[in-house]
Structures are given as structure tokens and as C-alpha cells.
Amino acid sequence: MEGTIRDHAAGRGVGPVLGKFDGVSRIAVLRGGGLGDLMFALPAVSALKAAYPGSTVTVLGTPLHASLVQGTAGPVDDVRILPYAEGVRPGQEDPAAVDTFFADMRREAFDLALQLHGGGRHSNPFLLRLGARHTVGTQTPDATPLERNLPYAYYQHEPLxxxxVAGLAGAPPVGLEASLEPLARFAAAADGLLDQAANARAGTAGRKAGPVVVIHPGATDPRRRWPAGHFAELAAACAADGCQVLVTGDHSERQLAADIVAGAESAGAGAGLVRSIAGEADLGTLAALLVRADVMVANDSGPRHLAQALGTPTVGIYWAGNLINAGPLGRSLHRVHLSWVTHCPECGADVTQVGWTAPRCAHDSSLVAGVRPENVYSDVRLLMATSPHLRGRPAFP
Structure with missing residues (x-):
């Protein structure tokens, strides 16, 4: 194995960078999942586009991914929505729809296809059905091999x-983390949300609008969620310190956001100083809002990764295992508060044993409840003090 890699190596990246394939102009990247999952793939997409100038990269993803690509400026050229299929996109599988998808994809005549969706038990056979000339991706011991394979280990930083994998396709890194820009057409909607928050503060005892703190209390896995009461305590402290506080979320998180607003008011925040915008902002508007925020506070979640990609300082609440896979690499703009819990609070199951070989226990108790609000707020204040956004709202490209 060592001799084979060195004989074909073209340089070094995160791992070996092998020789490029010839004649690559159409590239497919398989990456299902949530918002953060696509963000984890973006550095690899940038590397591929640099290694194969003039190529187009199509992400095989989800409607959420399509919304992000349409709502921001980034390296992905287009998104094709995956059909429901086991291990690739959860849902009721329709064999006819799957067959139609692959017929359409084979007409695209992809030169290169990358599998970035798990260990490959289901996603490698799925990728091979595209009919691409070359295939590269991750592989667990029980997965069908591709042309070039990276052994899959659960605990590895996802963007790295x-x-x-991109290195195995001949593409060295051009950046280690995702980078996105907001689009001008969403600026007015973002300004409207900010102006409503500013007016609420201005109408309270004549106060002026202060720094903008965005709070996102949701996460796909309930165990990654900081308790609503902790977010409420933090929001109240931010409001008392002169901040405009906006609580974000999708339609399903409206009640959670409302509970945090109510809790903040009970803790002393004046009416309207902490405001929910859950369900009010599409991804383009959220990106335009986040790029103008001074700090975002969130669980390990897609919106936190989006804020980071936009250059907005963040304070993240992480379970230690998730930090390995999904944490920010730097600490000048991005602070993290860790929970070192290793066993389920309800049944005592070892929660560090996760991934493709170890099904999780049935309990959803928070693994990050022990993170203290006062410690989180300390980092919020430090980041606000150095926020470049306080010198004026940034321009849109």
C-alpha cells in the first residue's frame, strides 16, 4: 500500500494527493444529510474546482442543500435532489423514482464522482450506479470498494x-473550512428583521440599538441541544448588556424559540428586547442576517456552521465527541464550550461508542446541559468587544 501511494502521489494535503484523472469536466459529489453536512463538503468542492479548472460540480443532496446553494455565493454549481433511498436519504423509497434519478444522472456523463456520505455501505453502491468514469470515496470494511478509497473512521473532522477524499482524486486543499458569501437580493429582508429588533430596543426607555446577537437553540439530535432555560438566561444577560437578541429556527422550532423569549422576559429582559424570528427567514435571508450579526450562539448545528462560513464570530456549545467531527478549527473568532459527558444520563449507555457499528440508545436527554450560561456569556462579551461588524454593516457582493 505504501509503495502504491508514493508511486502515484502528486503532492501532500490532509492525506496523500494522488495523480489527477484525465479529461475531468463534470464532477458529482454525493453528500446527503442536513445543512452542516453540505458545509463540511464545501472545502473539498473548492479543492476539486481548483484542481480541475473549468469543471462543474454537482452536489447530489437534499432540498435544504439546494436552498443554501441558491441563497449564497459558494463553490457548488448546482444541486440534484436525491431520491429516498436506504442509507442515502431517509424516507419511503420509490423504486421507479430511484430508477428515473439514475437514468437522468447517467445522461449527465459524470467524469468523476466522490462519495462523502458516510462509510459507503449503502452510498458506495449508490455512487457506482451513476456510471461515472472514476469514483473516489470513503469505505468501511463491509462496503463495496470504489476506484480509490479512504478507510472510514467515525471520529475524524468531517471537512478534513x-x-x-479530494486528495485521493488529485485535488490538494485550497482552504480548510467552508467559505460562503451572502447575496444582495436578500439584504432588504435581513434589514427588515434587524430594524424590527432595533425599533423594539429603541422603544424601551429610549435605548439605542446595540450589538446583534443571534441565538440558534435547535439541533437535529436532541442530545446536542443546550436546555432552553440556559439559552433564556443567556438571552436575558445579552439584552441587559444592550444587545439586540434574535432567536432563530425553522417552523418546527417556533415553540422552542417562543419558550426562550418568554424565559428571557421572566429573567428580566424587557418585552421585545429578545425576539423570535423562527420560521421567518429562508436560508438566503438568514445568511444575509448572520453576516451582519456580531456574534452567534448555537449548539453544534447547521446554522452555526453557516455563520462560521460567513465569517461571523460564534460561540458553540458542543458535546466533546461532536467537536472532533464538527468543531471550528480556530479560536480567535470561534469559541467552544464542551461537555465531557460519556454516558447517557438515563440508562448509562456509553455515548462515545457511535457511528456505523454502534446504534445509539433510545434516550434524548441533553448531553450538554452542564455547560454554564455565565461561561458562555463571558465569551460572547469578549467576541463582541472585537467584532469588526461594530464598525459598520458589511457590504454585499
Whole structure:
């Protein structure tokens, strides 16, 4: 194995960078999942586009991914929505729809296809059905091999894993983390949300609008969620310190956001100083809002990764295992508060044993409840003190 890699190596990246394939102009990247999952793949997409100038990269993803690509400026050229299929996109599988998808994709005549969706038990056979000339991706011991394979280990930083796969396709890194820009057409909607928050503060005892703190209390896995009461305590402290506080979320998180607003008011925040915008902002508007925020506070979640990609300072609440896979690499703009819990609070199951070989226990109790609000707020204040956004709202490209 060592001799084979060195004989074909073209340089070094996160791992070996092998020789490029010839004649690559159409590239497919398989990455299902949530918002953060696509963000983890973006550095690899940038590397591929640099290694194969003039190529187009199509992400095989989800409607949420399509919304992000349409709502921001980034390296992905287009998104094709995956059909429901086991291990690739959860849902009721329709064999006819799957067959139609692959017929359409084979007509695209992809030169290169990358599998960045798990260990490959289901996603490698799925990728092979595209009919691409070359295939590269991750592989667990029980997965069908591709042309070039990266051994899959659950605990690896996801963007770096994707970059390691890109290296096997001949693409060295051009950046280690995702980078996105907001689009001008969403600026007015973002300004409207900010102006409503500013007016609420201005109408309270004649106060002026202060720094903008965005709070996102949701996460796909309930165990990654900081308790609503902790977010409420933090929001109240931010409001008392002169901040405009906006609580974000999708339609399903409206009640959670409302509970945090109510809790903040009970803790002393004046009416309207902490405001929910859950369900009010599409991804383009959220990006335009986040790029103008001074700090975002969130669980390990897609919106936190989006804020980071936009250059907005963040304070993240993480379970230690998730930090390995999904944490920010730097600490000048991005602070993290860790929970070192290793066993389920309800049944005592070892929660560090996760991934493709170890099904999780049935309990959803928070693994990050022990993170203290006062410690989180300390980092919020430090980041606000150095926020470049306080010198004026940034321009849109």
C-alpha cells in the first residue's frame, strides 16, 4: 500500500494527493444529510474546482442543500435532489423514482464522482450506479470498494475527511473550512428583521440599538441541544448588556424559540428586547442576517456552521465527541464550550461508542446541559468587544 501511494502521489494535503484523472469536466459529489453536512463538503468542492479548472460540480443532496446553494455565493454549481433511498436519504423509497434519478444522472456523463456520505455501505453502491468514469470515496470494511478509497473512521473532522477524499482524486486543499458569501437580493429582508429588533430596543426607555446577537437553540439530535432555560438566561444577560437578541429556527422550532423569549422576559429582559424570528427567514435571508450579526450562539448545528462560513464570530456549545467531527478549527473568532459527558444520563449507555457499528440508545436527554450560561456569556462579551461588524454593516457582493 505504501509503495502504491508514493508511486502515484502528486503532492501532500490532509492525506496523500494522488495523480489527477484525465479529461475531468463534470464532477458529482454525493453528500446527503442536513445543512452542516453540505458545509463540511464545501472545502473539498473548492479543492476539486481548483484542481480541475473549468469543471462543474454537482452536489447530489437534499432540498435544504439546494436552498443554501441558491441563497449564497459558494463553490457548488448546482444541486440534484436525491431520491429516498436506504442509507442515502431517509424516507419511503420509490423504486421507479430511484430508477428515473439514475437514468437522468447517467445522461449527465459524470467524469468523476466522490462519495462523502458516510462509510459507503449503502452510498458506495449508490455512487457506482451513476456510471461515472472514476469514483473516489470513503469505505468501511463491509462496503463495496470504489476506484480509490479512504478507510472510514467515525471520529475524524468531517471537512478534513472530505479534503482527504479530494486528495485521493488529485485535488490538494485550497482552504480548510467552508467559505460562503451572502447575496444582495436578500439584504432588504435581513434589514427588515434587524430594524424590527432595533425599533423594539429603541422603544424601551429610549435605548439605542446595540450589538446583534443571534441565538440558534435547535439541533437535529436532541442530545446536542443546550436546555432552553440556559439559552433564556443567556438571552436575558445579552439584552441587559444592550444587545439586540434574535432567536432563530425553522417552523418546527417556533415553540422552542417562543419558550426562550418568554424565559428571557421572566429573567428580566424587557418585552421585545429578545425576539423570535423562527420560521421567518429562508436560508438566503438568514445568511444575509448572520453576516451582519456580531456574534452567534448555537449548539453544534447547521446554522452555526453557516455563520462560521460567513465569517461571523460564534460561540458553540458542543458535546466533546461532536467537536472532533464538527468543531471550528480556530479560536480567535470561534469559541467552544464542551461537555465531557460519556454516558447517557438515563440508562448509562456509553455515548462515545457511535457511528456505523454502534446504534445509539433510545434516550434524548441533553448531553450538554452542564455547560454554564455565565461561561458562555463571558465569551460572547469578549467576541463582541472585537467584532469588526461594530464598525459598520458589511457590504454585499
Amino acid at each position: 475527511r472530505a479534503l482527504e
